[in-house]
Amino acid sequence: xxxxxxxxxxxxxxxxxKILHDSTLYFAKNGFxxxxxxxxxxxxxxGQGTLYVYFKSKEELFNEIYTLTNNSEDIKxxxxxVHLPISAKKxxxxxxxxxxxxxxxxxxxxAKVALNTQMMFEKKxxxxxxxxxxxxxxxxxxxxxIQGQKEGSVVNGMPMxxxxxxxxxxxxxxxxxxxxTKYELISEEDLARILLKDEA
Amino acid sequence: xxxxxxxxxxxxxxxxxKILHDSTLYFAKNGFxxxxxxxxxxxxxxGQGTLYVYFKSKEELFNEIYTLTNNSEDIKxxxxxVHLPISAKKxxxxxxxxxxxxxxxxxxxxAKVALNTQMMFEKKxxxxxxxxxxxxxxxxxxxxxIQGQKEGSVVNGMPMxxxxxxxxxxxxxxxxxxxxTKYELISEEDLARILLKDEA
Amino acid sequence: xxxxxxxxxxxxxxxxxKILHDSTLYFAKNGFxxxxxxxxxxxxxxGQGTLYVYFKSKEELFNEIYTLTNNSEDIKxxxxxVHLPISAKKxxxxxxxxxxxxxxxxxxxxAKVALNTQMMFEKKxxxxxxxxxxxxxxxxxxxxxIQGQKEGSVVNGMPMxxxxxxxxxxxxxxxxxxxxTKYELISEEDLARILLKDEA
Amino acid sequence: xxxxxxxxxxxxxxxxxKILHDSTLYFAKNGFxxxxxxxxxxxxxxGQGTLYVYFKSKEELFNEIYTLTNNSEDIKxxxxxVHLPISAKKxxxxxxxxxxxxxxxxxxxxAKVALNTQMMFEKKxxxxxxxxxxxxxxxxxxxxxIQGQKEGSVVNGMPMxxxxxxxxxxxxxxxxxxxxTKYELISEEDLARILLKDEA
DNA sequence: CATGAATGAGTATTCATTCAT
DNA sequence: TATGAATGAATACTCATTCAT
Numbered sequence: 001x002x003x004x005x006x007x008x009x010x011x012x013x014x015x016x017x018k019i020l021h022d023s024t025l026y027f028a029k030n031g032f033x034x035x036x037x038x039x040x041x042x043x044x045x046x047g048q049g050t051l052y053v054y055f056k057s058k059e060e061l062f063n064e065i066y067t068l069t070n071n072s073e074d075i076k077x078x079x080x081x082v083h084l085p086i087s088a089k090k091x092x093x094x095x096x097x098x099x100x101x102x103x104x105x106x107x108x109x110x111a112k113v114a115l116n117t118q119m120m121f122e123k124k125x126x127x128x129x130x131x132x133x134x135x136x137x138x139x140x141x142x143x144x145x146i147q148g149q150k151e152g153s154v155v156n157g158m159p160m161x162x163x164x165x166x167x168x169x170x171x172x173x174x175x176x177x178x179x180x181t182k183y184e185l186i187s188e189e190d191l192a193r194i195l196l197k198d199e200a
Numbered sequence: 201x202x203x204x205x206x207x208x209x210x211x212x213x214x215x216x217x218k219i220l221h222d223s224t225l226y227f228a229k230n231g232f233x234x235x236x237x238x239x240x241x242x243x244x245x246x247g248q249g250t251l252y253v254y255f256k257s258k259e260e261l262f263n264e265i266y267t268l269t270n271n272s273e274d275i276k277x278x279x280x281x282v283h284l285p286i287s288a289k290k291x292x293x294x295x296x297x298x299x300x301x302x303x304x305x306x307x308x309x310x311a312k313v314a315l316n317t318q319m320m321f322e323k324k325x326x327x328x329x330x331x332x333x334x335x336x337x338x339x340x341x342x343x344x345x346i347q348g349q350k351e352g353s354v355v356n357g358m359p360m361x362x363x364x365x366x367x368x369x370x371x372x373x374x375x376x377x378x379x380x381t382k383y384e385l386i387s388e389e390d391l392a393r394i395l396l397k398d399e400a
Numbered sequence: 401x402x403x404x405x406x407x408x409x410x411x412x413x414x415x416x417x418k419i420l421h422d423s424t425l426y427f428a429k430n431g432f433x434x435x436x437x438x439x440x441x442x443x444x445x446x447g448q449g450t451l452y453v454y455f456k457s458k459e460e461l462f463n464e465i466y467t468l469t470n471n472s473e474d475i476k477x478x479x480x481x482v483h484l485p486i487s488a489k490k491x492x493x494x495x496x497x498x499x500x501x502x503x504x505x506x507x508x509x510x511a512k513v514a515l516n517t518q519m520m521f522e523k524k525x526x527x528x529x530x531x532x533x534x535x536x537x538x539x540x541x542x543x544x545x546i547q548g549q550k551e552g553s554v555v556n557g558m559p560m561x562x563x564x565x566x567x568x569x570x571x572x573x574x575x576x577x578x579x580x581t582k583y584e585l586i587s588e589e590d591l592a593r594i595l596l597k598d599e600a
Numbered sequence: 601x602x603x604x605x606x607x608x609x610x611x612x613x614x615x616x617x618k619i620l621h622d623s624t625l626y627f628a629k630n631g632f633x634x635x636x637x638x639x640x641x642x643x644x645x646x647g648q649g650t651l652y653v654y655f656k657s658k659e660e661l662f663n664e665i666y667t668l669t670n671n672s673e674d675i676k677x678x679x680x681x682v683h684l685p686i687s688a689k690k691x692x693x694x695x696x697x698x699x700x701x702x703x704x705x706x707x708x709x710x711a712k713v714a715l716n717t718q719m720m721f722e723k724k725x726x727x728x729x730x731x732x733x734x735x736x737x738x739x740x741x742x743x744x745x746i747q748g749q750k751e752g753s754v755v756n757g758m759p760m761x762x763x764x765x766x767x768x769x770x771x772x773x774x775x776x777x778x779x780x781t782k783y784e785l786i787s788e789e790d791l792a793r794i795l796l797k798d799e800a
Numbered sequence: 801c802a803t804g805a806a807t808g809a810g811t812a813t814t815c816a817t818t819c820a821t
Numbered sequence: 822t823a824t825g826a827a828t829g830a831a832t833a834c835t836c837a838t839t840c841a842t
Binding site for chain 4: 824825826827828829830
């Protein structure tokens with residue numbers, strides 16, 4: 001009697017994913033307070049009520065989006081990257097290439113970066129403990145930097161501060177991707193050069 | 201009556217200033233949509249109604265704040281700076297010093313920088329006309345960069361793109377000033393070095 | 401097709417009955433406004449949509465339930481009771497016994513009593529016409545009381561007021577049956593004694 | 601600068617009281633689920649928003665009403681009554697008189713009785729512990745009954761069951777007061793006679 | 801027929817703004 | 822002028838009903 005049960009579950013999962021995906025961009029562009037459920041639903045192309053079938057509240061939807069930005073493939077790939085038996089310089093080039101490629105091709109990636117960074121600025125302590133995106137991404141980057149400084153390819157300075165700066169710039173260009181069309185993004189080489197010494 | 205009339209005006213002006221000053225910080229931290237009049241009034245330490253004695257609406261208050269960030273002393277000083285008969289390198293050092301000093305000492309300055317940059321990202325076209333902070337500041341900075349490139353002290357690249365990047369980093373640390381306490385800001389030298397070639 | 405047609409009708413009737421039966425209890429406990437279709441369906445053990453296969457709307461379902469409480473066997477039996485050639489005292493004992501037995505054994509009976517009485521309190525005039533449960537039951541009871549007063553077995557007082565009081569008490573214990581487990585119901589003798597004079 | 605501070609508090613208290621008072625009747629007549637905030641506000645004669653100045657939610661308002669029905673003067677008076685050095689018969693007459701007088705004159709009193717009794721029937725355990733209205737009122741009444749049975753003026757039976765029945769009848773007439781106009785209430789003598797033996 | 805996902809009209813709640821004091 | 826209580830338009834959320842499968 002049920003509607004085919006498996007297919008049902010499938011449909012639900014698809015709808016849920018679509019909502020999460022489309023909301024990410026919308027929240028990143030408009031902020032939490034600036035996002036009206038009615039507009040969001042229209043933007044996604046569903047009824048207002050449908051949102052509440054899948055999420056208890058605007059806040060739950062937002063939190064889930066935030067959580068997702070941390071569990072994404074990107075992070076996992078980065079974790080793998082840091083453990084590869086290659087030079088820090090190569091790692092940083094790969095990292096920069098990966099970031100800029102994603103940023104160029106995928107607005108949602110930009111949205112995730114923007115949301116994540118903004119979250120680190122929020123008071124309400126979503127990311128209050130050091131167990132979040134910040135630590136994850138920043139620590140992985142810090143390790144690359146430390147390796148690079150040993151290898152002599154990375155500029156001097158406190159590794160964490162450099163990582164912080166590096167990701168700050170990524171945030172900057174994520175915002176540009178989201179909000180402007182005027183300026184082209186910087187090249188992956190320019191991004192990498194933030195950490196790497198100029199080649200003599 | 202006539203005697204106290206001036207004093208009255210004075211008091212009005214003071215109250216108005218206080219509201220503008222305190223609101224700047226609050227808007228920068230919470231955004232326009234995220235700012236409730238009730239919270240804002242509490243934060244300033246006045247009644248909700250009082251806000252409406254001085255400003256017609258939330259939007260008017262916000263616009264006024266935005267306008268003020270453009271007419272501030274800082275900008276004027278920068279305009280003067282660009283016309284001084286000194287090397288671009290010195291100008292850039294002075295600019296960086298001025299920015300970082302303000303950023304360190306004055307949260308409201310950070311708030312102004314943040315608001316201004318955010319405004320450039322907004323759709324609503326507050327800054328759509330090229331007569332705004334962006335153009336002003338960016339053009340002044342662009343001129344310095346062009347001068348510096350001629351003098352050989354500034355790195356290569358499109359001047360406007362460099363200016364854009366320079367102010368992007370300033371924005372980044374303005375946000376850090378507003379939202380975190382953890383990381384120290386970068387030094388004025390580090391900021392200047394974004395534009396300047398490393399000294400051999 | 402023609403062969404299964406009957407069976408089909410039969411199944412339909414069964415399903416319909418189950419919905420009516422289970423809903424009666426649910427409405428009685430939660431009221432019309434307090435009953436959500438989603439909860440009701442879950443309680444019955446069917447899908448929400450299924451309800452609408454059998455009933456046009458929540459209101460139609462409710463009305464049907466209300467109507468059914470009037471056409472039930474109980475009423476018919478009571479109408480027969482009043483015309484039996486026995487003493488009012490015996491009739492009242494039989495009535496009381498019938499009521500209390502039903503009340504004890506059948507929660508749905510309690511639900512019917514509760515719903516009916518509540519309906520008399522509603523403004524919306526379901527029971528506005530005097531062609532309803534109230535009049536039916538009350539008039540039958542009134543007749544018994546009048547007969548009993550003639551026979552000297554029933555206490556003095558306005559017959560309709562006594563009937564009203566009698567059924568009020570039944571309503572009271574219907575509620576207890578529906579909502580509590582603590583107190584035992586009164587005995588059928590106690591119920592009968594509301595109308596009957598104490599035996600000297 | 602504040603509006604006169606005391607007067608302000610006063611106004612708030614008055615408004616709050618008015619809302620509580622007027623809502624009691626409305627909730628008693630329509631039930632919690634059947635009460636719309638928009639209608640309730642209209643009925644009270646205030647804006648919808650005003651309700652939320654004084655109460656966080658519909659539920660909080662309802663709970664407060666319920667709490668108030670327990671702390672009312674009536675209960676306190678009854679507690680005093682039970683300790684007076686008079687016969688149980690007199691106490692029961694006084695009790696009945698007090699109840700019926702209130703019921704006749706004050707619809708809000710009827711509303712309180714109705715709400716309280718209904719609450720005892722609710723699942724959600726507002727009154728789950730025996731520390732509520734039920735216990736309070738019922739225990740006081742039980743004591744009178746026990747005293748009366750010793751004195752020989754009160755009918756036989758489990759005292760708590762009798763108290764339960766007595767208040768059930770009060771509930772019944774509270775409902776009549778709230779919802780009908782047809783039948784006059786029973787007299788205070790009739791109410792007292794529920795507990796008292798017929799005088800020989 | 802039976803289902804439960806989707807929907808929007810309806811309801812609860814918030815918040816910028818007004819206004820009497 | 823300064824206030825905060827009052828307000829309703831705007832916004833979040835719910836729920837009876839529909840409909841594709």
